[in-house]
Amino acid sequence: MFVVIGATGNVGREAVALLRRTGEEVAAVSRDPAAVLPDGVRLVQGDPSxxxxxxxxxEDIEGVLLSPRAAGGATAELLALAAARGARRVVSLSAATVEHPAGERRFADEFRAVxxxxxxxxxxxxxxxxxxxxANSLAWAPQIRATGVVRSAYGGAATSPIHHRDIAEVxxxxxxxPDHAGHAYLLTGPRRLDQRDKVRLIGEALGRDLAFEEITPEEVRRAMLGQGLPEDVPDRYLGSLADYAKAPGPTTDTVRQLLGRPALTFAVWAAENTAAFGTPAAS
Known part of the structure; x- marks a missing residue:
């Protein structure tokens, strides 16, 4: 039996489906009593935090997949409960910033604590x-649908974004x-892209010309707070972008080494998500 904590998030949902396709027994921990899960998956209702x-x-848990976002600050308590029921290993999502700092230190420190x-x-x-x-680029969807223009700061901020399906497969x-025990894998996409590159690739998937319009970080912050987002969200977003505009984030070949195939590209992700950004142009 494998337990997935954060089973309705992007990675957790995909991991649950992959485990079921290989015939594994899966229990999904979710706050939502009506969570939609693949056939045969056991719903374990409760708030992981x-x-x-x-x-x-x-009982007889073989492994736990842990999402720190779902667990809140309760990682130690959750794993103690899992261990008491026989858990034999844990795989935890974390962040590249643990070893390649970017943005405000407090956010990387949260992952270090986990x-x-x-x-x-x-x-x-x-x-x-x-x-x-x-998938973080879905935050641009309302702008793209409404105007075809993404207005944001630090257009030259470059990272190697990763498809959540690659994370789930790893x-x-x-x-x-069991050979993966004791390893900390740095997982990235295959290619470095700045924000303008991502907008262009979304446009190519839609068959439309999209534009990126540079605005100030303070304008972005005001817009995000105006949407009702907590202050931590623009702090995390803008702090990372500011640093990635100075020095790009890391790019690794770890996905290929572990899965025997290249990591999925941002273009693949964009093509899979055109419905979120609007109707593709007629060919």
């Missing part, structure tokens, strides 16, 4: 230190193959 709310833990708690759990562990997700390997 409040471990005492999870009252139906399965990694510390995972190590101290006593379970064999694997960390997946991920670059920014390609996670499943690490959950089901």
């Amino acid at each position: 409040e471990p005492d709310s999870i009252t139906a833990w399965p 990694e510390r708690d995972v190590r101290e759990s006593g379970l064999p562990w694997t960390f997946l230190r991920c670059a920014d997700f390609a 996670a499943v390997r690490a959950l089901t193959e």
